[in-house]
Amino acid sequence: xxxxxxxxxxxxxxxxxxxxxxxxxxxxxxxxxxxxxxxxxxxxxxxxxxxxxxxxxxxxxxxxxxxxxxxxxxxxxxxxxxxxxxxxxxxxxxxxxxxxxxxxxxxxxxxxxxxxxxxxxxxxxxxxxxxxxxxxxxxxxxxxxxxxxxxxxxxxxxxxxxxxxxxxxxxxxxxxxxxxxxxxxxxxxxxxxxxxxxxxxxxxxxxxxxxxxxxxxxxxxx
Numbered sequence: 001x002x003x004x005x006x007x008x009x010x011x012x013x014x015x016x017x018x019x020x021x022x023x024x025x026x027x028x029x030x031x032x033x034x035x036x037x038x039x040x041x042x043x044x045x046x047x048x049x050x051x052x053x054x055x056x057x058x059x060x061x062x063x064x065x066x067x068x069x070x071x072x073x074x075x076x077x078x079x080x081x082x083x084x085x086x087x088x089x090x091x092x093x094x095x096x097x098x099x100x101x102x103x104x105x106x107x108x109x110x111x112x113x114x115x116x117x118x119x120x121x122x123x124x125x126x127x128x129x130x131x132x133x134x135x136x137x138x139x140x141x142x143x144x145x146x147x148x149x150x151x152x153x154x155x156x157x158x159x160x161x162x163x164x165x166x167x168x169x170x171x172x173x174x175x176x177x178x179x180x181x182x183x184x185x186x187x188x189x190x191x192x193x194x195x196x197x198x199x200x201x202x203x204x205x206x207x208x209x210x211x212x213x214x215x216x217x218x219x220x221x222x
Contacts, residue, residue: 028066028076031056035077040126044138049073074138078145083124085117087149087156099156104218107172108211110157115179115203129184150176168217175210182206 034056038047049070053060067073077083090113091098098109118124131139154169186197195202 024066027056027058027062031058031063031066031073032077032080032082035073036083036123036127039130040123043130044134044136047074047138070138071141074141075145078142083121083127083142084146084149085114085121087153089117090114090153091156102218102220104211104214104220106157107168107214107218108207110153111172111175111210111214112207114176115207118179118183119203125180125183125187128180129187132184165217179206 031052034052035047038051038055042051047070049060049063052073053063063069063073067076081089088095090110092109092113098106101109127142131142150173158169182192182197185192190196190198195205197203
């Protein structure tokens with residue numbers, strides 16, 4: 001049924017009982033996925049609690065109950081890892097081992113992981129494309145979450161070598177922005193500077209160039 005507090009197609013227990021935590025977690029995940037689908041299809045102008053509820057197949061009351069409202073829902077979406085890769089994802093299965101690598105390998109490895117993470121998120125690329133054309137309060141929420149992500153990435157990845165070379169963080173920001181631009185561009189224009197942006201080979205070439213640049217910029221300590 002709809003229009004009340006019961007989510008369609010989800011079983012409930014006896015009166016007075018609460019829905020199991022795993023059911024709530026699954027419903028929240030479905031709602032967050034629906035946010036991305038609506039944003040990618042309709043842009044920020046089309047996002048709203050009603051649209052998300054319809055896409056997720058839930059009563060909109062659940063969105064208010066679980067998230068509080070549209071701004072809070074967007075913040076949860078931005079931080080969920082489905083929209084933007086988390087630092088844990090980019091550091092890999094053994095963060096301690098990754099952070100103990102020489103700075104050049106750490107720098108290049110982070111870029112490698114970011115490229116693959118964003119290529120695996122076509123909905124995110126569609127949303128990024130829409131943000132370029134349309135600016136409003138909702139895009140500002142997504143931007144703020146990404147800015148916080150960037151500051152945390154710099155803090156986590158930083159080390160004495162990068163602290164001595166503060167421009168290295170700026171360069172990584174430029175590279176991250178370049179990945180976003182090329183993926184957005186590839187939606188309409190496949191060939192860029194002779195490279196087929198729809199191919200793995202092109203991205204391996206880009207990643208290899210960054211790895212070589214990092215090795216020359218941060219040579220092993222003598």
